Amino acid sequence: MRCKYCNYENKPGDKYCENCGASIENNMGMNDISSIPVPPPMGQEGASQPTAQNSPQQNNGYQGGYNGQPNPYGQPNGYNGQPYGQPNPYGQPNGYNGQPYGQANPYGQPNGYNGQPYGQPNPYGQPNMYGQPPFGYFNTTDESPKYVEFGEAITLFFKNYVNFKGRSTRSEFWYAFLFTFLVGLGVVFMSIFMSRTASNILSYAVDAALIVPNFSIEVRRLHDAGKSGWWIVGSILATLLMLYSTIAGLVTSLGGNIEAGSALIGLGYLIAFPICIVLIIFWCRPSEGNNKWGPPPMPPMFRR
Template identity: 30%
Template structure:
């Protein structure tokens, strides 16, 4: 009987109790039930989305899931607010050095994550430019929040 990881779906040697890849417990499954664990998607968490988006700093290709994009968006907002708090408590005038540096450092990863998110919905990343028109922010938010295309599209496989 083959042993499959209950977390990542990886096949492990017989009689193994823990996955050699992720360390989760394994379960013996008859061959017809192994599909339940194979290709199981890993849940996107706050910290995983941050590491994914920062590791793809200027990668405008591929696709990004909704949780990956929105967790990273929350991270950028929180970091920006943190920078503004530091600026307001450190500098007496309206100097915004820290928040400016934070926003500058996260600008490209945010644009890249947005492009990958639009790719997941079947649209080009260039559609982000519609936000310049102010009214274009509405359809852009709808596209970024909508469900991605099932299966492969011209931008790659779902993440």
């Protein structure tokens, strides 16, 4: 029996067109499709009451038909002609990118960022910053290295008086530098009201008290930046060179040759200047990750 809508030749006795799903009886002149009986679902007995809502032309579902019948567009039950639960319309099986749900992400990596389980290191190899840090990765003690304010930096400065093996953050180092600078200004101010001998004694005493912790924190700052502490030899050489050139220049100037004295002072500072620049760059570098001098400082977001 030929369908008048799609011209498809159906089998004798078919009530619906196998190609387009239109009613064969309606093709033969029946106008009220609400009276057409609807077959019961597969495996069930009895039929639902015939209504216009569950007729083949008004069925529910996306390209899948209702009650096991073809939809009006000639597609079998299921999405894109496939039984429910089978591959999606793009030919992939259930799950994202062809994997069972909960498995690989769309780029072929397993669950987690960059193929790592959630809560593990991020793609740059550092611990994640959400939640708690991995045990033992950061310095969790009250010792150096630590992100600190001015007062705590001074405490750590004297607490690590002769510590040449650990690490110190930039905040520890530069607050300590500010402290020694302010102490030096205080000595100069007090020397105004003191005799020459007393002011010299005070100046030498302060220098002797601060020289060792200054060198130790410079070494620890180099370690924290991932540099060898032996770079401090450059600081010592630069200091001695500037001191020697200053003394030699003053002696020469007092001897009557002011130009030669000024030249000696300028030459000493000119040689020491590049060494100081290199060291300042190293001291300004951020803290490195876990290295042979110990763990990095605990980030402030993890501190309690």
